[in-house]
Amino acid sequence: MSAHISIPMYQRAVPQRYRLTGKLCKSCGKINFPPKAVCKYCLQGASFEDVRLSGRGAVYSYTVIAGGGAPPEFETEARCKGSYPVLIVELEEGPRVITQMVNPPEEGIAIGMSVQAVFRKIYEEEGVIRYGFKFSPA
Amino acid sequence: MENVAIIGAGQTKYGDFPGMGVKELFAEAYLEMLQSVDRGLEQQRIGAAYIGSLSAGSGFQLGQLAPLLMGHVGLPHVNAVRIENACASGGYALYNAACAVASGKFDMVLAAGVEKMRDVSSNKGRYWLGVSGDTEYERLAGSTFAGIYALMASRYMHEYGLKREHLSMVAAKNHCHAVANPKAQFRKEITIEQAMQGVPVAHPFNVWDCSPTSDGAAVVLLCNAKIAKEFTNKPVYLKGFGAASDYLAIHDRDSMTRLLATRRAATEAYKQAGVGPEDINFAEVHDCFTIAEILAYGDLGFAEEGLAQYLLEEGFTRADGKLPVNASGGLKAKGHPIGATGCGMASEVFKQLRDEAQEPSRQIKNARYALSHNVGGSGGTAAVFIYQRGDA
Ligand SMILES: [Zn+2]
Numbered sequence: 001m002s003a004h005i006s007i008p009m010y011q012r013a014v015p016q017r018y019r020l021t022g023k024l025c026k027s028c029g030k031i032n033f034p035p036k037a038v039c040k041y042c043l044q045g046a047s048f049e050d051v052r053l054s055g056r057g058a059v060y061s062y063t064v065i066a067g068g069g070a071p072p073e074f075e076t077e078a079r080c081k082g083s084y085p086v087l088i089v090e091l092e093e094g095p096r097v098i099t100q101m102v103n104p105p106e107e108g109i110a111i112g113m114s115v116q117a118v119f120r121k122i123y124e125e126e127g128v129i130r131y132g133f134k135f136s137p138a
Numbered sequence: 139m140e141n142v143a144i145i146g147a148g149q150t151k152y153g154d155f156p157g158m159g160v161k162e163l164f165a166e167a168y169l170e171m172l173q174s175v176d177r178g179l180e181q182q183r184i185g186a187a188y189i190g191s192l193s194a195g196s197g198f199q200l201g202q203l204a205p206l207l208m209g210h211v212g213l214p215h216v217n218a219v220r221i222e223n224a225c226a227s228g229g230y231a232l233y234n235a236a237c238a239v240a241s242g243k244f245d246m247v248l249a250a251g252v253e254k255m256r257d258v259s260s261n262k263g264r265y266w267l268g269v270s271g272d273t274e275y276e277r278l279a280g281s282t283f284a285g286i287y288a289l290m291a292s293r294y295m296h297e298y299g300l301k302r303e304h305l306s307m308v309a310a311k312n313h314c315h316a317v318a319n320p321k322a323q324f325r326k327e328i329t330i331e332q333a334m335q336g337v338p339v340a341h342p343f344n345v346w347d348c349s350p351t352s353d354g355a356a357v358v359l360l361c362n363a364k365i366a367k368e369f370t371n372k373p374v375y376l377k378g379f380g381a382a383s384d385y386l387a388i389h390d391r392d393s394m395t396r397l398l399a400t401r402r403a404a405t406e407a408y409k410q411a412g413v414g415p416e417d418i419n420f421a422e423v424h425d426c427f428t429i430a431e432i433l434a435y436g437d438l439g440f441a442e443e444g445l446a447q448y449l450l451e452e453g454f455t456r457a458d459g460k461l462p463v464n465a466s467g468g469l470k471a472k473g474h475p476i477g478a479t480g481c482g483m484a485s486e487v488f489k490q491l492r493d494e495a496q497e498p499s500r501q502i503k504n505a506r507y508a509l510s511h512n513v514g515g516s517g518g519t520a521a522v523f524i525y526q527r528g529d530a
Contacts, residue, residue: 005278013274034275040390061296061394063288064341065280074280083338086281088289088389096389098279098289111296122278132278 010130017132020055020117022095023048033095055117056138057091062101062109073123089115089135100134114138141363142239143373143528146175147485149356152473153323154256160195160203161210163355164252167478168211171357174488176370179359185244187218188234190227190251191477192270194220196258207252216248224270225426227251228356228480229381229512229521235360236379236523245362251482252355253475270515272387284348284427286388286516288340291429293394295342298444300432302342306333307450308428309346309470315457316467318500321482323352323473347428349468354475356482371529372492377413377507378524380406386518395444397517400437404511404522408439411507411524415439418524419505420462420490422483424513425470431463434511438522462502465490480512480521491527 027045070078148170204218228251235249336344382402435446
């Protein structure tokens with residue numbers, strides 16, 4: 001019921017979720033991630049080239065989602081861990097992504113710290129494990 | 139373009155009403171609106187109705203909610219449509235109603251909003267609350283609605299030295315305001331110290347930084363300003379109305395310390411009204427989370443971005459300050475029945491600008507211009523309204 005990502009919909013985004021594939025705009029040269037039909041930078045270009053992002057970036061902002069408030073897909077994870085961090089990461093190629101953080105440093109997360117994409121289980125639904133990227137301290 | 143007036147408004151109390159469904163909530167607000175029209179109203183003069191709702195009663199009537207509700211109050215044949223823009227559904231109902239009158243097509247139009255949130259278990263409710271952000275990336279990163287605003291708060295703290303206490307000042311102020319408001323969900327004062335120590339929700343937020351889930355409805359009646367005096371000597375003029383969108387996903391926006399949708403909507407509304415932020419005597423702003431009120435100060439031009447927190451330190455936006463903000467208690471303490479909120483703000487402004495705020499202690503004196511501000515989700519949409527009292 002209500003907001004839900006189906007298995008086919010999840011699979012359509014596999015290039016982004018597994019390999020961080022961005023779209024280089026042939027008009028302005030900037031990289032859109034996630035993809036757009038029309039470039040979000042020049043608002044003109046509609047022709048793109050695939051580029052694989054490095055996965056290197058820095059924390060732009062962060063929060064820590066407390067167990068009780070997690071979305072239903074992440075309820076079990078929240079119950080096991082108590083809470084989990086979510087970041088906005090600014091990638092070195094420019095785009096920002098929203099992601100969970102693994103292995104957060106004991107001294108706490110700091111805006112500006114270097115992070116690196118890692119491939120992880122995201123959650124399980126309808127008996128299917130869904131994989132994608134999370135970020136870890138670099 | 140025709141000028142637009144408000145000649146009636148009503149709303150339910152916000153809160154937890156197990157005995158009332160969407161239809162009953164809507165009817166209560168509608169009947170209060172009818173009673174507020176000083177010289178009475180032939181209901182058949184209403185030409186159209188725009189009704190804001192996100193979940194349509196937690197999904198029980200996803201299709202054609204508007205005719206269902208209008209049929210319940212004796213207006214089965216009025217041109218009626220549901221409007222959805224998440225938490226700004228009510229504001230967009232009001233915006234569309236105002237445009238419909240301004241176009242000259244209709245002389246009299248209803249703007250309304252309704253939400254029934256308290257029927258569902260908190261687990262099911264969470265599915266509903268997660269529907270207004272970017273589902274593909276924000277939600278699948280495990281973020282919640284609170285989480286998105288928390289990311290904005292963290293960044294604001296980093297860029298501008300905002301302190302945890304400033305967030306709690308918003309909570310304490312708005313809870314204090316709600317005490318005198320008979321329509322408010324939480325009529326209990328809290329201290330800044332209490333507000334700093336709630337159960338964690340999403341760092342830096344605790345539960346006191348978040349608006350509640352609420353049941354409620356609000357109804358506003360608009361007409362062509364030319365005929366307003368047939369109905370009352372005290373119309374409230376809707377002098378400006380603006381609405382704008384932004385990227386839905388937070389990671390697509392350049393800045394996380396401002397809402398561009400609000401800025402564009404405000405620019406449009408101020409321009410149409412021919413006034414500026416300095417002319418506003420009081421405002422109802424969208425404080426779904428405490429940081430949202432701080433962002434609104436900057437986005438509406440009440441303070442420069444990054445300096446908004448000093449308005450709180452100076453008590454500038456308290457009910458007894460120079461520019462009362464959320465004298466109703468705001469979403470934070472008055473409550474936030476999602477689709478109703480935007481029209482509930484208009485109902486509050488209507489009553490204040492007619493010196494009918496019920497409890498004399500909460501009446502804002504000598505106000506000429508007021509503003510209301512309603513945001514969809516984390517700022518994918520926003521609507522801003524400027525009102526002028528009509529009896530002067
Ligand atoms: Zn481009």
